[in-house]
Amino acid sequence: MAGGDGRAPDALCVEVAELIGTVVARYHEEYELAAAEHALTGAQARVLTLLSHRPTPMRQLARHLKCEPSNVTGIVDRLEARGLVERRPDPADRRVKVAAATEEGHATATRLRGELDFAGEPLQELTPAERRLLRDLLRRMLGGTAH
């Protein structure tokens, strides 16, 4: 951490950190709001979004969400009860269950994606050149591990 190794806390860094905090807060607000409009929780919306990209075994889903596999059981249960997701067997390994979005699940995910385009509106405030600048700065900040 900055300031934890003897450097004085830099006012500019603090301000940027606060701005990022604001971005994070607003991102979450919009995410939860958009999910709620489809009667989904944040966790359910995240799983549905993942599954709308590709069918995924339960275990792998847990790794993506960085939570225990037992949690995924419940989340997928609730999505399945609403007909948005289904469990399919894996022909190659009968232990594995592959969660996949149903047709209705895909439709919901698509509508969700449109509403979840957090950065879309704020980014209209910037010119294309500024967006490229922002992209490059964020890339540098996040280092090689991003993407």
Added chain:
Amino acid sequence: MAGGDGRAPDALCVEVAELIGTVVARYHEEYELAAAEHALTGAQARVLTLLSHRPTPMRQLARHLKCEPSNVTGIVDRLEARGLVERRPDPADRRVKVAAATEEGHATATRLRGELDFAGEPLQELTPAERRLLRDLLRRMLGGTAH
């Protein structure tokens, strides 16, 4: 939202949106991790941080957290049980209870703050001029409502 009003989804905007998503995810990871090191949940850490700035009535705390007042009762209960927070009467209105960090609460909040300096490390990747650039871009993006 971009693309929701007829505009074609812009690859650059999508990329920036994904980068921001990465920032948000990393921010939360670090926040929860730092909180957990003090055996605090995210919500408890947020309340303790708020109270370390200033004592706050329960109702106002709920508004800050954007949740129902009944939730705050439980969070403050658990912080109070650990001696990090206390409830004080408001001399001006006997209905009000003012939650305040204890001495130990302030100490914990201070240690937490050092570890929570999310942007500190990543920002070291940027030059001071780049940091100013990033600050200005974020300010423009967030518009007048930030801060």
Added chain:
DNA sequence: TATTGTTATACTCTATAACTATA
């Protein structure tokens, strides 16, 4: 009457541990 805080209730998310069926 309106407001503050709490209680009671129900649901979701979370981790841990034990279980089953496969491998």
Added chain:
DNA sequence: TATAGTTATAGAGTATAACAATA
């Protein structure tokens, strides 16, 4: 024996509704 998924359990956060004390 190891792995994939589930169940059981317990704790925490959340919203809703009803309540007591105070304004």
